[in-house]
Every structure is written in C-alpha cells, then in structure tokens.
C-alpha cells in the first residue's frame with residue numbers, strides 16, 4: 098500500500114477516511130454508526146461505508162458490518178475457556194483479534210478505491226478500547242494507513258450536571274492526547290437535550306464556573322466552596338486549552354439531525370490529519386526505522402562474528418549446517434482468517450480461535466492472552 102501522503106498526492110481518488118467511534122456505554126455509538134451509515138447510503142450517488150464492529154459482546158448491531166469481530170471470535174467461549182468475567186472476556190477477544198489485524202487492514206485496503214469512509218464501532222466499555230494495548234495497536238495501525246478521526250460520542254442528556262460534564266471532557270481530553278488524532282466531540286441525543294449548554298460552557302469557562310457555583314453540593318456546611326468545587330474550577334481553566342483543539346457537533350442519532358454537520362467536521366479533519374498528524378507520523382517512522390536499522394546491523398555483526406568463531410572451532414558441525422529446502426514453506430500462521438461479510442454473503446460459522454488452545458501442537462499456533 099502506498100503511504101498515505103504518496104497515495105493522496107499521486108491518485109485522483111482520495112483515500113477513505115476512517116472514523117473511530119468511541120464513547121461511554123450507552124452513549125449511542127451503535128445507533129450513531131447506524132445513522133451515519135444510512136445517511137451515506139441515502140446520498141446521491143450513495144457512498145456506502147466499510148464498517149467494522151469490534152465489540153465481541155454485543156448481541157445485536159443495528160447495521161450490516163463488513164467485518165465483525167463476532168464472526169472470528171466467540172466471546173462466550175473465550176470467557177469459558179480462560180475463566181474470565183465479562184470485561185476480561187472482551188479484552189481477551191480484542192487481543193486475539195488484534196493479532197490478526199493485518200488481515201483486516203488488507204481487506205480494508207482492497208476496498209480503498211471504492212469507499213469514502215471506513216467506520217470502526219468499538220466495545221461498549223470504553224476503557225477496554227482506549228486503555229488497552231490492543232486498542233492502541235488498532236488505532237495506530239489504522240491511523241498509519243489511512244486518514245483517521247476519532248468521533249467521541251457523548252450522552253448529552255446525562256452530561257448536564259457540571260461535574261459529569263467535566264469528567265466526560267477529561268476523559269475525552271485523555272483520549273485526544275493519547276491518540277493525537279483529529280477529534281470530534283459528538284453531542285448525541287440532542288432530540289432529548291439540546292447541546293447549547295455545553296457549547297456555552299466550552300466557549301466561556303466563567304459560564305461553566307457560574308453553573309458549578311449554583312449546582313448543589315458545591316459548598317460545605319460553612320458555605321465555603323468544597324474541595325471538588327475548587328478542583329473543578331481550576332480544571333475548567335485547563336480544559337479551556339483542550340477545547341481549542343476540538344470540533345464539536347450536536348447530533349440526534351434517532352432523528353438524523355446534525356449528521357450533515359458531522360460529515361463537514363470529518364472532512365475538515367482530513368485536512369488536519371494531512372497537515373498535522375501525518376508529518377509527525379512520518380517523522381516518528383523515520384526515527385523508528387533508523388533505530389531499528391541500527392539494532393539490526395548491530396545484531397547481524399555480532400551474529401556473523403560469533404558464527405565465524407564457531408565454525409573455526411567446530412568445522413565438522415559447520416559442514417552439516419546447510420539450508421534444507423524441505424523445511425521451507427511451512428505456514429506458521431495458522432488457518433484462521435478474518436471474514437469480509439461483503440465478499441462472503443453468508444459468513445457462516447465464526448472461526449473459534451479458542452480451539453487453538455485445545456489443539457496445541459496440531460498446526461494452530463495462536464498467541465494466548467498473557
């Protein structure tokens with residue numbers, strides 16, 4: 098695959114942009130994905146996206162995913178096999194899936210010419226994606242192949258209390274600084290609660306502080322501001338800086354309100370990715386390649402000098418140490434494949450990755466969770 102910059106400049110077709118949908122449980126991620134999916138289908142001409150569901154535990158998704166983690170991994174079986182609870186089960190499924198993510202990228206890459214948007218729906222428990230190694234690997238893998246944006250879904254009706262609002266913003270802030278990707282705050286469920294209060298608080302921290310002061314529980318028995326109140330007052334100043342790096346839209350995944358604005362923000366994010374994220378990524382890659390090359394050269398030199406000494410000491414063994422063509426071509430990658438539902442109209446049974454454990458030594462060498 099071309100590097101994003103070369104592909105972007107050399108081809109007339111733009112690279113598809115990936116939207117990683119993240120949010121607290123129940124914020125409306127799946128409904129949002131369904132809404133943007135139907136919006137894209139309703140365009141003239143229709144621009145169907147390529148959708149990946151990464152939630153192994155979800156029982157029903159309201160859209161047709163092109164790649165669904167559930168086709169590859171049986172969540173219930175993973176919990177049983179490894180004796181895990183629900184969250185450990187989801188995390189282990191994600192770890193297993195991540196080891197095959199190169200296949201996912203290959204499938205996405207095959208569609209790069211025909212789709213404009215790739216959408217990733219993430220597990221309901223936000224921290225499983227945002228604070229796990231697998232989540233970081235998936236995010237980095239996608240973002241180094243395609244322009245990528247994070248859509249952080251907020252349950253607007255549940256964010257009207259200043260303290261909850263602040264917690265949500267701090268969480269969003271941590272994800273922004275972790276991924277460093279273009280970031281869109283999506284205030285969802287605006288049919289129930291318009292998001293103008295949030296816009297006001299984000300535009301003017303004094304407005305937020307005033308809301309905080311009038312909210313119950315912010316003064317102690319002597320009428321002094323509580324510790325939490327003082328902390329939140331100071332944090333609002335910190336977050337003021339963070340808000341400047343964000344795009345904000347209000348959406349109702351139920352009615353479709355605001356979805357057009359969301360796509361305007363996504364398109365603006367593409368430019369941000371190309372101007373800011375990509376140059377940083379390329380610099381980081383150069384640094385990594387350079388240090389990898391140095392390490393490789395160093396170990397190769399050591400190996401060669403060790404071999405030379407060894408051969409001198411034991412010429413008979415050196416004569417036996419020859420390449421055996423029969424040993425070549427063994428596939429050590431197992432036979433587990435990621436399924437693209439749109440290529441296979443009936444994906445059929447999931448491939449049970451956990452069998453690898455039971456059939457140890459019989460051809461499959463899946464990595465086990467740590």
Ligand SMILES: Nc1nc2c(ncn2[C@@H]2O[C@H](COP(=O)(O)OP(=O)(O)OP(=O)(O)O)[C@@H](O)[C@H]2O)c(=O)[nH]1
Pocket residue numbers: 120121122123124125126127128129155220221222285286287288289348349350351352
């Ligand atoms: N009124 C209203 N309800 C919504 C909206 N978006 C989602 N919901 C409802 O919110 C609930 C949660 O929506 P989901 O899409 O399942 O949320 P989720 O974030 O994918 O949930 P998890 O997978 O459990 O994290 C459902 O009952 C939806 O019908 C919206 O824009 N307006």
